[in-house]
Structure formats: structure tokens, C-alpha cells
Amino acid sequence: MATRNAQRKLLSICLRSKAQTKYQYNSSRNFSVTRSSLQSYSSPLPDSYYNEEQLQMQATIAKIIENDINPFVDEWETKEEFPAHQVFKKLGNAGLLGIDKSEEYGGLGLDFKYLAAVMEELGTIRCAGVPMAILVQMAMTCQALHRFGSDELKKEFLVPSISGDFVACVGVSEAGAGSDVANTQTRAVRKGDDLIINGQKMWITNSLQADWMCLLANTSDGNPYKNKSLICVPMNSKGITKQKIHKIGNNSSDTGIIFFEDVRVPAKNIIGEEGSGFFYQMLQFQEERMAGAVGVLKGIDAALSETIDYTRQRKAFGKSILDNQYVYFRLCELASENESLRALTYKAIDMFVDGQEVTRLASMAKLKAGRLAREVGDTCLQFWGGMGYTREAAISRFFRDARLLSIGGGADEIMLEIIAKLMNISPPPPPKKK
Numbered sequence: 001m002a003t004r005n006a007q008r009k010l011l012s013i014c015l016r017s018k019a020q021t022k023y024q025y026n027s028s029r030n031f032s033v034t035r036s037s038l039q040s041y042s043s044p045l046p047d048s049y050y051n052e053e054q055l056q057m058q059a060t061i062a063k064i065i066e067n068d069i070n071p072f073v074d075e076w077e078t079k080e081e082f083p084a085h086q087v088f089k090k091l092g093n094a095g096l097l098g099i100d101k102s103e104e105y106g107g108l109g110l111d112f113k114y115l116a117a118v119m120e121e122l123g124t125i126r127c128a129g130v131p132m133a134i135l136v137q138m139a140m141t142c143q144a145l146h147r148f149g150s151d152e153l154k155k156e157f158l159v160p161s162i163s164g165d166f167v168a169c170v171g172v173s174e175a176g177a178g179s180d181v182a183n184t185q186t187r188a189v190r191k192g193d194d195l196i197i198n199g200q201k202m203w204i205t206n207s208l209q210a211d212w213m214c215l216l217a218n219t220s221d222g223n224p225y226k227n228k229s230l231i232c233v234p235m236n237s238k239g240i241t242k243q244k245i246h247k248i249g250n251n252s253s254d255t256g257i258i259f260f261e262d263v264r265v266p267a268k269n270i271i272g273e274e275g276s277g278f279f280y281q282m283l284q285f286q287e288e289r290m291a292g293a294v295g296v297l298k299g300i301d302a303a304l305s306e307t308i309d310y311t312r313q314r315k316a317f318g319k320s321i322l323d324n325q326y327v328y329f330r331l332c333e334l335a336s337e338n339e340s341l342r343a344l345t346y347k348a349i350d351m352f353v354d355g356q357e358v359t360r361l362a363s364m365a366k367l368k369a370g371r372l373a374r375e376v377g378d379t380c381l382q383f384w385g386g387m388g389y390t391r392e393a394a395i396s397r398f399f400r401d402a403r404l405l406s407i408g409g410g411a412d413e414i415m416l417e418i419i420a421k422l423m424n425i426s427p428p429p430p431p432k433k434k
């Protein structure tokens with residue numbers, strides 16, 4: 001339950017959203033969804049799962065999505081960037097960037113289920129790039145800083161990230177260290193009271209607009225699990241250069257390669273204990289994975305809904321495409337699978353909030369979410385025929401965007417390795433060479 005202060009803040013959020021109706025999709029595109037089509041398919045579960053406060057938070061974010069995000073998504077997708085400072089400030093003003101962060105630093109001090117409720121609603125944004133950028137800010141960049149950072153670091157980097165004044169990014173992956181995080185090569189070497197950073201980070205979401213990066217770098221040699229630290233690095237530091245990566249999906253989110261050449265930051269910018277960076281990073285993976293899974297549920301609902309609507313209207317051989325048993329059976333099957341994913345994800349979230357170990361369930365939810373999003377994108381696009389192969393159809397964006405879920409934040413195969421270990425069916429490691 002919310003503490004008294006958090007309840008006060010929540011109340012003000014709720015008052016702001018009082019006169020709102022449930023979200024409504026808006027798009028200038030010819031072939032995208034209308035309100036009536038949304039009734040084609042909607043889950044019976046979410047409203048009963050979340051409590052009144054969580055539903056109110058969803059209504060607040062729905063209003064922001066309706067007014068300040070969805071009408072501009074097509075433009076941002078074309079530009080391959082969205083105005084992160086502008087959007088984050090709106091979210092920060094509504095109290096949505098620090099849901100699980102302490103009130104002392106401007107957060108709401110609520111548990112992960114509140115964050116999950118907002119993540120699920122973010123799935124109604126008409127692209128995956130913007131919710132991904134928000135997820136990075138809300139649940140990936142600031143977790144370790146919030147848990148282990150000094151008061152000084154929190155005031156400098158956490159407070160403005162929660163208020164939406166700062167855009168943040170998380171720099172873990174490198175060209176040679178994606179799945180294999182322990183192989184990180186970027187180094188931060190002490191010189192007096194400073195650290196001198198050299199190396200590069202790849203695939204970094206928000207990085208072209210970010211004010212700071214939570215950087216994983218080697219601060220010593222030796223054991224790769226104990227030689228890394230997380231460091232707050234201002235992105236305007238001398239010696240940082242950036243290069244944009246052009247992707248096949250999630251286009252509105254900016255993704256960059258960041259080069260560090262003798263970048264100097266104070267050594268006090270290390271979060272928590274020096275050498276604990278790998279461990280801190282691993283700690284937050286369960287939240288990231290559950291957030292990724294819960295975030296795709298409404299996107300899948302919408303893809304199914306729009307496909308039902310389109311195939312109902314579209315005629316071939318004298319009847320609706322939808323009236324072919326193969327088509328409506330497949331759509332029912334996929335809707336059933338999304339309900340299974342929803343139940344699995346909700347279970348993982350509940351257990352996590354309850355303080356239980358959820359690595360196995362969170363990995364399963366992430367794996368199933370990636371696999372199902374791909375299957376839904378592919379099957380629905382097929383039912384749209386040639387129209388599905390155009391950029392104008394919302395389903396083609398879903399097809400391209402959803403592909404990332406099986407790669408980012410731990411690829412499917414990494415989830416399978418984790419699950420195999422927890423099921424005790426991994427082969428033994430090869431014997432050490434003498």
C-alpha cells in the first residue's frame with residue numbers, strides 16, 4: 001500500500017486524471033485502429049488485477065499518451081528520434097518517473113506493481129521505441145543509483161531524472177560484449193581523485209539525447225565479475241563522441257555508439273562499492289525482464305484487435321477474411337496465449353513484490369513475451385496481406401518493433417540458459433585445463 005505522502009501525491013495525480021475517459025487510439029494513418037475496433041479484442045484480466053490507485057495511474061498515463069505522445073508518433077518514427085526531454089518532463093510532472101524511488105528524492109515510494117501497471121499502459125503507445133526509452137529511464141538507469149548511490153550522487157543525477165529534467169541512459173553493452181557482459185572492455189583508471197575512461201559502448205538507448213550515463217566499466221584487472229563498477233558519467237564530458245545507429249524498428253528511440261577517449265570524471269561518481277558493478281547490474285535484470293514482458297501485453301492486444309477489425313472488413317471469395325476458420329482459430333489461439341503470458345507475468349510480479357525469488361519466472365515471462373510478440377506480428381501481418389507489407393499499416397510497425405524483444409535485455413537463448421540452470425538440466429561446465 002502507498003505511504004501517506006505517496007497517497008497524497010497519488011491523490012493529486014488522480015485528481016488531474018479525474019475527468020478522463022479510458023484511452024483512445026488516435027492515428028492519422030488510413031489503416032490504423034479506430035475506437036470501435038478496440039472492442040474487437042480486449043483482455044478480461046487487467047482491470048481486476050490492479051487496485052484503484054494503479055488504475056488511476058494508468059488513466060493518468062493514458063491521458064498523456066492520448067494528448068502528448070500518440071498524435072506525434074508517426075512524425076517521430078520518420079525523424080528517427082522523439083523529443084525525450086519534452087516527453088520525460090511531462091511524465092516527471094505527473095510523478096511517473098520515480099514510482100518505485102524513495103520520496104526523499106522525489107519518487108512515490110511505491111512497489112514494483114505500480115511501475116508494472118504504468119508499463120502495461122505504455123503498451124498503448126503506437127510504437128515500441130518511446131515506451132522502451134521510458135522504460136530505460138524509469139527502470140534501468142536509476143535502479144542501482146537509487147539502491148546503492150551516495151546521497152550526493154542521488155541529488156546530482158537521480159533527482160533530475162525523476163523530475164524529468166534529465167534524460168538518462170545505461171551503458172552496459174559493447175561491440176564485443178552484449179550477451180557476455182563479463183567481457184566488458186571499457187576501462188576507468190584512477191588518477192588522483194579522478195577516473196580516466198577509455199573505450200566504447202554500443203546500442204545505447206537514449207544516448208544521443210542523454211544528460212548522463214550509468215556506465216559499466218572495468219575499474220581493475222582480474223576476476224571479470226569483481227572488477228567492474230557502475231559510474232555516473234555526464235554526457236557533456238570532454239572526450240565523449242556519439243554516433244547514431246539506424247535500426248529496422250523502434251525508430252523513434254535514439255540508439256547510439258558512444259566513444260570515450262580520456263574522459264575524466266570524479267572517482268566519487270562510482271555508485272556504491274567499487275568492484276560491485278557487475279553484481280548491481282545483475283540485480284536489476286529481473287525488474288527489467290518483467291517490465292519488458294508486461295509492456296508488450298497491450299501491444300499484442302492491439303495487434304490482434306486491429307487484425308480482427310481489418311479481416312472482418314476485408315472480403316475475398318465472397319466473404320470476410322475473418323470468416324475462414326483458419327484465420328479466426330489462429331487469432332483465438334494467439335489471444336489465449338497472450339492471456340497465458342499475462343497470467344505468468346502477473347504471477348512473477350506478485351511474487352517479486354512479495355519478496356520471493358523470481359529469476360525463473362521472470363526469465364520465462366521474458367522468453368515467452370519475445371516469442372509470442374514475434375508470432376503475433378508475423379501471423380497478423382500475414383492476414384493483412386499486401387496491406388500488411390506497407391509502412392502505413394500499424395501491424396508492420398508492430399512486426400518490426402516487436403522483433404527486438406527476443407534480442408534486447410537478454411536474448412531468448414540467454415533466458416533458456418538461465419531457466420536450464422534453475423531446472424538443473426544444464427550440462428556440467430567443461431573441466432578446467434591444467
Ligand SMILES: Cc1cc2nc3c(=O)[nH]c(=O)nc-3n(C[C@H](O)[C@H](O)[C@H](O)COP(=O)(O)OP(=O)(O)OC[C@H]3O[C@@H](n4cnc5c(N)ncnc54)[C@H](O)[C@@H]3O)c2cc1C
Pocket residue numbers: 136169170171172173174175176177178179180202203204205206247250255404407408409410411412413414417
Ligand atoms: C535497439 C536496441 C537497444 C538497446 N539498448 C541498450 C541499452 O540501452 N543499453 C545497453 O547496455 N544495451 C542495449 N542494447 C544491447 C542489447 O542488450 C544486446 O543487443 C543484447 O544483450 C544482445 O547482445 P549482442 O547484440 O551483442 O548479441 P550477441 O551477444 O552477439 O549474441 C547474438 C546472438 O547469439 C545467440 N547467443 C548468444 N549467447 C548465446 C548462448 N550462450 N547460447 C546460445 N545462443 C547464444 C543469441 O541468439 C543472440 O541473439 C540494445 C540493443 C538494441 C538492438
